[in-house]
Amino acid sequence: MTPKAKTVLSYLFLLVLLPAIAVGGYFLFRERGYVWISVVIAAVACIPFFIRFEKSTSDVRKTVMLALLIALSVLGRLAFSYVPHFKPVTAIIILAGIYLGAEAGFLCGSLSVLCSNFIFGQGPWTPFQMVAWGLIGFIAGVLSDPFKKHVILLMIYGVISGVFYSLFMDVLTVLWLDGGFTTKKYLAAIVTSFPITLTYAISNVIFLFVLVKPLGKKIDRIKEKYGI
Numbered sequence: 400m401t402p403k404a405k406t407v408l409s410y411l412f413l414l415v416l417l418p419a420i421a422v423g424g425y426f427l428f429r430e431r432g433y434v435w436i437s438v439v440i441a442a443v444a445c446i447p448f449f450i451r452f453e454k455s456t457s458d459v460r461k462t463v464m465l466a467l468l469i470a471l472s473v474l475g476r477l478a479f480s481y482v483p484h485f486k487p488v489t490a491i492i493i494l495a496g497i498y499l500g501a502e503a504g505f506l507c508g509s510l511s512v513l514c515s516n517f518i519f520g521q522g523p524w525t526p527f528q529m530v531a532w533g534l535i536g537f538i539a540g541v542l543s544d545p546f547k548k549h550v551i552l553l554m555i556y557g558v559i560s561g562v563f564y565s566l567f568m569d570v571l572t573v574l575w576l577d578g579g580f581t582t583k584k585y586l587a588a589i590v591t592s593f594p595i596t597l598t599y600a601i602s603n604v605i606f607l608f609v610l611v612k613p614l615g616k617k618i619d620r621i622k623e624k625y626g627i
Contacts, residue, residue, distance in 0.1 A: 409447030413505050413537050417443055421526040425574060436526040437513055444509045444533060448502040460625050464618065465503050468495045472511035477518060484598040488515075489560050490606035491614075492532055493553075496539030497546050498618040504536025524571055531567040535560045550611065557607045561599030565592055 417440055424436035468491060475487035488511060496504020509529040516525050539546065539556065546553040569588040573580050589596075 409450055409502055412443060412447045413502070413533070417509075417530050417533065421530045422570070424526060425523060425571070433523045433525055434521065437521065437529060440526050440529050441509060441513050444506050444529070448506050450502075460621075461499060461503070464621065465495065465499055465507060468499070469507050469510050469514065472507065473515040473518075476511070476515045480519070484595050485602040487602075487606040487610065489532065489535060489564065489599070489603045490557065490610050492536040493539040493546075493556065493560065493603075493607065494610060494614055494618070496536040496541075497543040497553075498615060498622070499540070500543075501537045501540030504538075504540040505533040506536075508532030508534070508536035523575060524568070527568055527571045531564045534567075535564065547615075550608075553607055553611060554604050557603035558600040561601075561603045562596055565589075565596035565599055568592075 420436065420440055420443065424433075424439070428436065472488050472491040472495075475491060479486045492504060492508040492511060495507035499507075509532065512525060512528040512532055516522075516528070542552075542556070546556065566589065569585060569592055570580070572588045572592070573584045576584070
């Protein structure tokens with residue numbers, strides 16, 4: 400398979416199939432099937448990463464780095480658990496996408512949720528969180544070049560990521576409360592969750608500002624040292 404074909408296939412998996420699994424799975428199973436939906440999303444999210452994976456020392460080291468960033472994301476969510484909605488998770492996921500690639504960014508986002516929710520609690524929200532955070536990491540990887548060159552663009556993306564995450568999770572809020580989706584109820588959910596959305600956006604900017612230089616330089620140094 401050519402590199403271009405691998406890229407197209409990866410993007411179809413991540414942008415089309417996984418959101419469809421999250422939303423479609425909810426309608427099919429409601430609250431009862433969230434565990435299986437989460438497992439399916441985690442498994443499918445790995446496929447694009449390993450489609451691009453080559454049997455080389457470089458990619459093995461990249462996988463180890465990804466695992467470390469997932470662990471850091473989980474620990475960051477746990478460390479700031481006492482501050483509602485103010486977490487470094489999104490910032491770490493964005494940086495994973497920027498420095499390790501779009502597929503790695505999605506995988507970091509989805510697996511960070513799945514692993515940390517064993518502590519914070521699994522539920523129907525887990526598949527939606529996995530897709531939302533995964534897409535944030537994926538898009539960061541696609542736009543990595545401008546984000547590396549322009550910190551302001553990165554901060555703006557931090558704000559957009561907070562808004563996107565909240566809007567995506569509001570879809571679940573409407574479905575869960577009423578079992579159906581209407582624009583009127585969705586708009587009501589958006590208005591109600593505005594303070595939370597604002598907190599997401601602010602926290603993303605703060606953590607990106609704090610982490611982008613030390614964590615970014617560390618990842619770049621490791622990539623250069625080990626030829627990743």
